[in-house]
Amino acid sequence: MPDAEGHPDLAEMELGKVLAALADPLRRTVVRELAAAPTGTARTCSSFALPVSKATVTHHFRVLREAGLIQQVNRGNSRMATLRRADIEQRFPGLLALLAAETPS
Numbered sequence: 001m002p003d004a005e006g007h008p009d010l011a012e013m014e015l016g017k018v019l020a021a022l023a024d025p026l027r028r029t030v031v032r033e034l035a036a037a038p039t040g041t042a043r044t045c046s047s048f049a050l051p052v053s054k055a056t057v058t059h060h061f062r063v064l065r066e067a068g069l070i071q072q073v074n075r076g077n078s079r080m081a082t083l084r085r086a087d088i089e090q091r092f093p094g095l096l097a098l099l100a101a102e103t104p105s
Contacts, residue, residue, distance in 0.1 A: 005073075006066050013068035013091045021067035026050050027060050028099060031069055034083035035096045042073075042080035 001012070008014075022028050030048055034041065045057050052060075061081060064070045069088065070081045088095055 006062070007071055008066070008068045010068075010087050010091055013087065015092065017067040018069060018092065018095070021063045021069055022099070024060065024063075025104075026052065027064055028102070029104065030060065030064060030081075031083065031096075032099050032102070032104070034070070034081070035085070035100055037083075039085055040082060042075075042082045044078045044080060046078075 001009075003009075022031065029050075033048065034043070037043075045061050048057075050057050050060065061070070061072065061079070064081075065072050068084060068091075071084050072079045072081050074080075085096065
């Protein structure tokens with residue numbers, strides 16, 4: 001069962017939800033940027049400078065969180081996102097390497 005913030009545990013991460021989350025190019029960009037950063041890097045949603053409204057950014061991060069791709073924690077008046085790198089690699093080996101090899105459009 002997902003925690004109070006909507007983060008599924010490792011066993012609950014479903015391939016269909018992960019692929020649906022990654023179907024959007026903006027969400028793939030977020031995951032790709034977090035994957036390229038050092039392990040444990042935490043960034044605010046606004047630091048990605050996505051070309052959409054704040055409400056849409058919130059939606060994209062909710063989809064990524066509920067799929068299990070990112071972990072979000074509250075830090076003051078903002079939320080910090082980190083990639084669940086170890087969980088992704090354990091559950092879906094090679095997925096992050098495929099994303100890193102993709103040429104952004």
